[in-house]
Amino acid sequence: MGFFLEALFAGLMSGVLYSLVALGFVLIFKTSGVFNFAQGAMVLFAALAMARFAEWLPQWLGFESALLANIVAFLIAGAIMCVVAWLVELLVLRHLVNQSDATLLMATLGVAYFLDGLGQSGFGSGIYTIDVGMPKDPIFVLESVFPGGILLNKEDLIATVIATALVGLLTLFFMKTTTGRALRAVADDHQAAQSIGIPLNRIWVIVWCVAGGVALVAGVIWGSKLGVQFSLSTVALRALPVIILGGLTSIPGAIVGGLIIGVGEKLSELYLGPLIGGGIEIWFAYVLALVFLLFRPQGLFGEKIIDRV
Amino acid sequence: MFYRENGQLKTSYQADQQIFPIAQDRWAIIGLVLFAIVAVPLLANEYTFSAILIPFLILSLAALGVNILVGYCGQISMGSGAFMAVGAYAAYNTLVRIDGMPLLLALLSGGFFATVVGMFFGIPSLRVKGLYLAVATLAAQFLSDWAFLRVPWFTNNSTSGSVMVSELQMFSWRIDTAVEKYLFCLGFLIVFAVLAKNLVRSAIGREWMAVRDMDVAAAVIGIRITYAKLSAFAVSSFIIGVAGALWGFVHLGAWEPAAFGLDRSFQLLFIVIIGGMGSIMGSFFGAAFIVILPIVLSQTLPALGNLVGFEVSTAAISHAEFMIFGALIVWFLIVEPHGLAKLWSTGKQKLRLWPFPH
Numbered sequence: 081m082g083f084f085l086e087a088l089f090a091g092l093m094s095g096v097l098y099s100l101v102a103l104g105f106v107l108i109f110k111t112s113g114v115f116n117f118a119q120g121a122m123v124l125f126a127a128l129a130m131a132r133f134a135e136w137l138p139q140w141l142g143f144e145s146a147l148l149a150n151i152v153a154f155l156i157a158g159a160i161m162c163v164v165a166w167l168v169e170l171l172v173l174r175h176l177v178n179q180s181d182a183t184l185l186m187a188t189l190g191v192a193y194f195l196d197g198l199g200q201s202g203f204g205s206g207i208y209t210i211d212v213g214m215p216k217d218p219i220f221v222l223e224s225v226f227p228g229g230i231l232l233n234k235e236d237l238i239a240t241v242i243a244t245a246l247v248g249l250l251t252l253f254f255m256k257t258t259t260g261r262a263l264r265a266v267a268d269d270h271q272a273a274q275s276i277g278i279p280l281n282r283i284w285v286i287v288w289c290v291a292g293g294v295a296l297v298a299g300v301i302w303g304s305k306l307g308v309q310f311s312l313s314t315v316a317l318r319a320l321p322v323i324i325l326g327g328l329t330s331i332p333g334a335i336v337g338g339l340i341i342g343v344g345e346k347l348s349e350l351y352l353g354p355l356i357g358g359g360i361e362i363w364f365a366y367v368l369a370l371v372f373l374l375f376r377p378q379g380l381f382g383e384k385i386i387d388r389v
Numbered sequence: 390m391f392y393r394e395n396g397q398l399k400t401s402y403q404a405d406q407q408i409f410p411i412a413q414d415r416w417a418i419i420g421l422v423l424f425a426i427v428a429v430p431l432l433a434n435e436y437t438f439s440a441i442l443i444p445f446l447i448l449s450l451a452a453l454g455v456n457i458l459v460g461y462c463g464q465i466s467m468g469s470g471a472f473m474a475v476g477a478y479a480a481y482n483t484l485v486r487i488d489g490m491p492l493l494l495a496l497l498s499g500g501f502f503a504t505v506v507g508m509f510f511g512i513p514s515l516r517v518k519g520l521y522l523a524v525a526t527l528a529a530q531f532l533s534d535w536a537f538l539r540v541p542w543f544t545n546n547s548t549s550g551s552v553m554v555s556e557l558q559m560f561s562w563r564i565d566t567a568v569e570k571y572l573f574c575l576g577f578l579i580v581f582a583v584l585a586k587n588l589v590r591s592a593i594g595r596e597w598m599a600v601r602d603m604d605v606a607a608a609v610i611g612i613r614i615t616y617a618k619l620s621a622f623a624v625s626s627f628i629i630g631v632a633g634a635l636w637g638f639v640h641l642g643a644w645e646p647a648a649f650g651l652d653r654s655f656q657l658l659f660i661v662i663i664g665g666m667g668s669i670m671g672s673f674f675g676a677a678f679i680v681i682l683p684i685v686l687s688q689t690l691p692a693l694g695n696l697v698g699f700e701v702s703t704a705a706i707s708h709a710e711f712m713i714f715g716a717l718i719v720w721f722l723i724v725e726p727h728g729l730a731k732l733w734s735t736g737k738q739k740l741r742l743w744p745f746p747h
Contacts, residue, residue: 175723181519182465183722186662190718197632197711205704214577316652317527324524363535365527370513373525377517 086231087346093236095342097301101126101319102326102334103247104118104294108269109328112173115181117188120316122161122292124308127299128199131208135294145232146211154300161292168368170284196313205310210303239301240347246297247335250290254331259286267329318362327382336380341365343356392740408586423676425575430568430689437566439640445680446574450673453585454628454661459658460666461589462621463601464514464522468529469629469657471510473650475533476503476630477637478543481496483544492559496577496634501743503630504623511622515615518604531652537646553643570639577635581628588624597621598667659714663721666732672730686710 101123108116133153138144171189227270254260265273266283273278299308302315322341348364378384392413399405409415433442455469480499484490489641510529513524537543544552557564557573564573586596598616608614637644656679665677686705694701725731 115523172719172723179722179726182523183726185465185520186658187521187719187722189658190722192713192715193711193718194715197708197713197715201705201708201712205708265638320524320527324521359535360541363528363531365532366525370525370528373513373517373521377521379521385477 087350088230088235088343091343092348093233093240094337094346095344096240096335097338098292098319098322098342099335099338100243100246100298100301101316102322102338103250103331104291104298105316105319105323106179106326106328106331106334107294108287108291109249109323110331111263112266112284113270114173114184115328116291117185117316118168118192118195119291119295119319120313121192121199121304122164122295123193123299123315124166124313125199125299126157126161127210127227127303127308127312128203128208128295129160130154130296130300131210131303132203133157133288134210150211153223154296157296161296162289165288165292168288169281173284174281176274181315192313196310197258200310202248207307207309208299208303209307235305237389239305242297242301246294247331250294251331253290313337318365321365323379324369325372325379327379329383330379330381333379333381341368344368392743393417394735394741408583408590411619413596415464415724420633422579423438425573430571433571435567438571441680441684442571443574443640445676446571446578447632447640448657448680449673449676450578450581450635451629451632451657452664452676453581453669454625454632455657456629456664456666456669456672457585457589457597458621458625459599459661460668460671461594462597462618462625464511464618464621465519466526467523467651467654467658468510468533469527470649470653471533472503472507472626472629473633473636474539474646475506475626476500476633477649478537478552479503480634480638481554482543482545483556484639490555492638496631496638499634500627500631503633504627507622507629508619511626514618516552527651530654533648534650537603537649540718549659550630551643551645553638553702554638555642565638574635577631581631582669583747585624585628586622589669593617593620601667657735659718661728662718663728665728666726667732668728669726671730674733677731681708682713686713 097295098126101119104119104122105116108114108119130153131157134146134149137149137152137226138146143149151293160270172191176184176187186271225312252260255262260285262273262278265276265278266280273283298315299312302312306312322337323334325340326335326337345361349361352364353360373379392411394411397410397412401412404410407415409418417437429442451469451473454472455466458464458466476499478499479502480495483498484492484495506529510526513525517525537548544550557570559573562569589597596607596612597620599610599612600614600617600621600702607617623674633649637648641648648726660672660675660679662675663678664673665671686709687703690706691701721728
């Protein structure tokens with residue numbers, strides 16, 4: 081039982097991290113109808129910027145404090161993501177208004193390739209570390225209930241707290257601020273929003289900035305866990321089933337979907353893996369999402385899809 | 390001046406319905422095919438065959454398949470690499486496990502198994518569409534990556550995980566030189582291109598296009614959506630499967646699952662976008678573009694770098710390639726969503742009037 085719970089918690093925590101990436105997808109899809117395939121590339125790009133600036137700044141300016149370097153690097157990376165967001169809107173999205181979903185999807189695929197190339201030629205293509213002082217040592221909880229207790233990773237625990245806080249912040253931002261209300265209006269109906277004077281272009285830049293910020297946080301957390309390298313951009317691929325499961329337009333869906341996928345992956349690897357060979361994590365999530373789609377095409381919390389001629 | 394159809398009057402339905410109704414087009418294509426069969430083997434060298442021409446032929450073939458599904462039927466697929474893998478491994482297994490299996494039949498069986506798998510993964514398309522479907526097809530990709538890496542049966546229990554086809558023999562023809570390989574692939578490409586061209590202008594092709602343009606409306610006018618979608622998946626994955634088998638057998642010779650990874654799927658999608666969605670001609674343009682661009686870049690970038698006194702490493706070239714591909718995709722989608730094929734037909738349209746303004 082303790083073993084099962086341990087896997088369950090590990091799954092839940094990696095699920096939160098998936099949710100974090102999935103959140104970036106959902107934010108952009110909700111407001112601009114763009115399925116942003118570049119989210120993974122943005123995570124990599126942001127993490128690379130963060131890792132490299134944290135390394136470069138002390139050298140350039142000649143100070144020692146790692147904390148200061150991290151904070152400044154985080155701010156610079158955030159600023160860079162905003163510039164990226166602005167450029168994407170200016171150079172790509174603005175010209176593709178009213179195009180089909182598929183066209184937009186492929187355009188973001190192009191953006192993803194571009195960002196992958198740019199990030200690696202600008203910041204280098206090696207393996208870098210982000211050290212934000214996360215404790216690596218595991219802790220044991222519930223020792224009184226189970227013999228030996230349950231092994232938890234402190235790092236994961238902190239990541240979970242950060243992710244939860246971010247989700248809470250985003251919800252507040254969406255529900256309580258004027259900008260948030262404008263974003264929701266755009267999500268509901270582009271034309272209606274525009275007709276009451278909400279500037280579409282600015283809203284899109286804001287949304288992409290927010291998504292860039294989410295990518296940065298996800299990049300920092302994943303990066304400090306796994307190291308910053310090219311494979312980080314595949315984290316987004318692992319988050320795709322999450323939004324399929326949760327529904328493309330739902331923020332709670334991204335969170336619940338992430339948890340389900342995280343737990344499903346860990347448990348399947350644990351119990352199903354030995355039966356049919358290891359490494360089933362990556363496709364298990366997809367197959368789970370696929371089977372789910374057959375019964376509920378719009379995902380768990382997605383809006384019902386209505387076709388009109 | 391020389392390219393116009395004045396005076397070419399059609400006197401029968403047959404003449405009206407031929408693939409190239411304009412005589413100049415017909416002669417140009419016949420000339421091109423003859424050139425490819427006769428002149429190219431005389432002119433090209435070993436390197437051109439193995440690095441440019443053979444990949445170009447096989448990728449064109451695969452792109453034909455992808456174009457039928459994505460361009461004609463409008464079902465975005467990101468699992469094309471998986472169908473290529475299924476084709477390659479199925480062909481390999483039939484060849485190795487059945488004694489005296491002819492090469493041609495093994496390659497076609499690769500196509501057949503790819504069809505079965507393709508139709509299976511096409512089933513979600515009946516329930517979901519658009520973006521959801523695109524993600525669903527990724528399931529095929531990851532499942533195939535895993536299966537061919539982890540299940541030893543597929544690789545005939547090879548210890549290294551890679552499989553190899555040592556000798557290609559069709560009837561009494563041993564295909565071992567680059568020229569022979571080229572002609573072998575060319576034969577496949579010509580047959581499938583004619584088949585595909587005829588399919589897309591037949592009743593079933595029109596059904597695909599109706600489903601692509603608006604599936605609800607298509608259903609209302611009596612098109613069977615299930616049949617149209619699944620047949621598009623079937624035809625497309627058959628062609629992709631054969632292309633995959635050729636890629637493994639003829640181009641690579643020995644291969645691992647990584648040869649048919651997600652990057653391959655994206656590459657095929659890019660070929661279709663750049664070449665032109667919903668155009669047979671476009672598949673060829675796109676494949677040529679994708680095969681030649683990296684070679685051109687790796688030749689010119691270091692030279693350009695030297696010009697400004699800057700050493701360009703191979704890593705920098707591959708990153709530049711990423712950026713240029715990405716930028717090109719976006720540029721094409723914005724400026725010319727119908728790809729190179731559209732530029733080609735616009736050019737032809739202009740040529741018909743030239744040199745007069747109207």
